[in-house]
Amino acid sequence: MTTTEKIKYATISASPVKSFFVSMLTRDITLEDTILDLLDNCVDGIIRSKKSDRDKPYKGYRAEIDFNADLFTISDNCGGIPWKMHNYAFRMGKPTNTPVDAAGTVGVYGIGMKRAIFKIGKYCLITTQNGPDRYEIEIATPWFTDEKDWNLTPKYTRKPSTEDGTTIVIGALNDGIKEQFDKDRDKFTGELIDIISTNYAYIINKGFQVKINGQTVKPRDTKLIFDINPLGDKAPAIQPYIFKTKTDDGVEVFLAVGFTRPIPTQSEIESEQEQKRFSSEDAGWTIICNDRTVVFCDRTELTGWGDAGIPRFHTQFIAISGIVEFKSDDASKLPTTTTKRGINANLPIYAQIKNKMREGMRQFTDYTNKWKGKADEVKKQMQDGNLLSLNEIKEFSQKVDFNRTIRSFPAGEQYKPTLPMPKKIEPTKRRITFVKDLSEINRIAEYLDTPYSDPSEIGVKCFDIVLEEAKQE
């Protein structure tokens, strides 16, 4: 190689450029998800503190989020960032020599907090206290574009706080973010509360408190009907299908699927399709990984709908919901995506559990199909059931008899309920369905003096009147 060639083919710098982190990495994540990442850090802080009790491990801990046209602030009392974790907390990515984190935390990639800051603005002040560790880090606006400056300078904070925790203040808000925090504040606040109320439902139920602009977020969790007092051991009753297992690499799985409400009547199905009442939005599968909801009310092939013999989701199935909980001390074993707000469906553990999700779901789609058109009878069957949350199902399931599943993989224990099935008798009733002009239906409704009635009720009334006349012939 000549000298000219040596100069021409000199060493190439493959070091990252700042804009990759500041501008590119933030494109694949929504603002809402970055805020959830910050909340995840709060929860990881609680887990690290190891002060928690079993039933309400997050009790006494809180995170408060406030935003306006100028600033975004998240402040918590969740233990702060220990100085020994500073490399993990503040470097872009997780260094290999990072101390092993507490069991049950979800941080894996070492990017959540940084990505959230970059997504939101171009100035940041992080103040944290973890026992004797008390420091603050300011990231000034020029740092976000200075390619040479990759250092952050912590400052010791003299004045201790009453509680260990972290406060992150982000300023110089990015274009598009400022508008969401200011002009569209009501819309964004509502959306954020909605997302947190579902994604953090299980954590909030276990004692964690989240406030958004002063409003406390209440959990919105899935509850399944569980008839806890069936007439006999094997007597038919509305109960969920339950499966539980612990895999060889230590992932605990608990799965329950069942009914959240009676199956819909024909007119409800039609009205849901025509007027979109959002009842469907509460149906489907919810997947929880280490207490965080990563998938909420999914009704696609991702969770087994329209797959391997299970019908596609349809309005008639709005009563069916399922919950799967994955728990692992090692977050990398969980089937989540890098954003922690989705499922990596290719992982073997998820594919295996999906088989059990379908198996459970099949019982309830069959039941729905068999009882179709008999909504009144179904209502009676369900009225004795209690609506139980995941934790309550777990607790109550200790009293029911599980069977070992030997042939399926992963091996585990399952409880298959005996759902009531209609008797096979010759039908004495037939359904009458017909379509008429709305103006004509309204005219008859007025004639019968029943304005605003359900069209099916008007049809029934017309039938009854003619039947009475026929009887008198």
Place this chain on the structure above:
Amino acid sequence: MKHPPYFLRFNKSADRFAMIEAIRHLSKLGCNFEDYTYHSLGGPFLEDFRLMYEYFPEMRFISIEADADTIKRQKFHKPCKKVVLTHTDMKSFINQYEPRDKKSIFWLDYTGLELSHFEEFKSLLEKIATGSMIKITVSADVRDYAKGNEQEKQKFADEFRAKFRKLLPNPVAPIPWKKDEFAYLVQHMLKIAAEQSLPAASSPVVFQPVSSFYYSDGTCMLTLTGIVWNRDDVKSIFTAYRHWEFVNTTWSMPCLIEIPVLTNKERLKLQPLLPCAHQKGQTLLTKLGYLVDNNNSNSSIALEQYALFHRYSPYFMQGFP
């Protein structure tokens, strides 16, 4: 089809006059009324078209009606030749509506509170021309539910939250049972719907409210009027409407219309005192010299309402056979 006597509803009549005033202020924004087309669900009597033609004869008028029989009745009540009667529902009309740059005034005058009403409002916002005005009226009535037991209230609240989750400022918060607070919540939901249609980050125009009222002629209704305007220039709207006593450009609490029933004789007696700046209710009560409600305080409040809306209060004439 049976219709209530919309044209004899006292508070709704005042609300119609308030709309006229809101439209009148558009001229302060440099808008010409001849550029506008007024669209509304006029009902069988086309009362709003009658008023609109009286005040803004230069506008074009389109009535939207889904019921064929009602259209026959509308033909009978047409206040002028200019009103075009279209046989369609609001959703289909908005789907086919192609304003290009032509300005419109829409009154989405609904009687209930359905998700579809918000969706039609949102669809309209996405296509209506800048400088257009939208007035939307929806039911904001919780009285029947508020009277129920805790279980019934809970059921209503759960269903309401499930149905309107995407529009609620806090989708997991309790539902307010007081009529003013519930009306305010419904107004908040309209604000969120407008923000969803015209997000600040991507839309150069905004739905800027100019007035909002709630009233009851049997059922509590909320009515909100706003202008689709350039986001950078909303200050012109504040300036144009600043002297109007019913202006609400800040999405604050809607104003109550609850005009007391007074005879024409009583109204004529009070007329010389109006408008009055201070202690309106008490001043009018003193002038009348007797109570018009069950006690002094309520009578004073009722007459204060009259003082506030006396210019908008209709005269319904009574005839004897």
